[in-house]
Amino acid sequence: MAQIPKVKFVWRIADVIVGGMFIYAGAIKALDPVRFATDIDNYKILPWFISGRLAFYLPWLEIFCGIALITRRLYLGGLSILTALACVFTVATIAAKMRGLDITCGCFGHASQHWSFSGHLALDLVILAALLTLYFKVASENRLQNAV
């Protein structure tokens, strides 16, 4: 029986780690939105008109979703948004590489400026895997609750 609280504790730790990572990443970008705007622009996917504005919005979206994961309020909403964002970041990183763009991902602000493509991609995939794991875990819990 003692196993169940222990497993729950492990999942909570996972929530805090993933949520904390997004809060950190969002906060760094929120502190320097102008730089983040140029990072988005470097992907050459969106016109500056949009990337300039997104740079003020996305960091806060990450922060709020990270808080949702840690506090478990609006949890599923936060998880869904972060999973969608991670998918978009991953696809954008691969697309940029395929088009031969010399980019900085801007994921963690200045700290990530010199990461290699494989570094970017590995991080994107690890985050995506963590989010999907949390998502499927919650989905299976909800299914069980509904069945009961």
Added chain:
Amino acid sequence: MRQAVILAALALLPGIGEAIYFRDKVSWQSPIPASEMVTLTQARAWNGNTIWVDARPDAEFEREHIPGAVLLNEDRWNELLPQFLDSWSPEKRVVVYCSSQSCNASREVARRLRDEAQLKNVFVLQGGWEEWLKSRK
């Protein structure tokens, strides 16, 4: 879905607030205001009145650079800035370049030269090092 919409709406509030706070610090229409960009032809026309600044990493600079260019990148900013300032004089125009049109090192170095070193006449080379290479062919 409802939860996601609530979160998306909540994030709008500080985002809008920050955009208002930064409204004068960001160019909303173009990543670099046209007044801060320079084409290779224009920069060459300035002739001896130009300081070329290479914002690429050390290794790329050592491999090849625009003749006479000064290395000034963000990796070793504090170390390289005094060397750059030794070659700078107020009447000269500073043209910063990085590897290509899509890199942003030149924008950052140009921004820091304007904001931190308080220099005027700092421009970003359109197309960067790639453009220089093309012009040699």
